[in-house]
Amino acid sequence: MIGSDAAGRSVDSDGRAAGGAGEARPGGDQYRAGASPARLHADGVGWGVAGARILAGVALTAEPGVTVGLLGPNGSGKSSLLRLLAGLARPESGRVLLDDVAVGAIPRRALARRIAVVTQQVATDVEMSALEVVLLGRIPYRPRIAGVGAADLDLARRALAEAGLAGFEQRRWSSLSGGERQRVDLARALVQEPDLLLLDEPTNHLDIRHQLELLRFLAESTSTVVVTLHDLNLAARYCDRLVLLCEGRVVAAGTPVEVLTSSRIEQVYRVRTDVVIAPDGRPRVWYRRPSP
């Protein structure tokens, strides 16, 4: 045990509540492929910058293995909330729990083994190969003075192939296109073998085929996933649940059918739509042309 959570409970070296269901990690540091999907729960979360309130009273629950889509207009607080969920910033009020342990109480190295984050800010001037970037995801698993092992290399190569980038191993990061960088960064997150995968607009540089492949991959992933998206139809099709933010507050949460109603989309996005339920039982949003 190397710490305690906000409630004073012991926290083990993997950031789990001592004696909790997930305490033992079969296979230790071996390839786990998101074998222990986490439950993420946030409630009453508030956060602000320089006196400006960015998030207020936000609640979000992602059950193990579920894919939650985080929606909302520009500036509604999606990226800010994702940072709080990832433990990259601390909420000013409320709490964020990973399997009942406050994220802020989990040691950084343990947190890096459990949560992987794919952000929008992908640096352009990194002098590394694609394979080296992917291998960054293995650092939380490596003894501090050890080099890269054969198993790490194998995992990184497989993750690149999974991202559709087999053969890109030695390509310089700076030579990659925006979409290729986004997929390398996803591969880096995958080799972290996270229990919780947090992605901030991971489709924004991807062509439609890669968007569909990525969202299908997330939907089928054994990890718990929270992903911010702007495309309402992709969110409706691939997410189990949606949380809709507006001006830093949750205005709706539930299944895609419950959240994506025509009146709510108009209220939040000021866009008129027709929403129909497709044969797969999920909503499809048709945007009306703005009247001249």
Ligand SMILES: Nc1ncnc2c1ncn2[C@@H]1O[C@H](COP(=O)(O)OP(=O)(O)OP(=O)(O)O)[C@@H](O)[C@H]1O
């Ligand atoms: N560090 C900061 N300093 C000042 N304002 C900030 C900071 N971080 C976020 N904000 C503001 O908080 C609000 C929410 O930003 P955030 O990036 O979370 O929104 P978002 O929903 O992800 O937006 P988008 O869809 O445009 O990516 C915005 O008005 C933004 O300008």
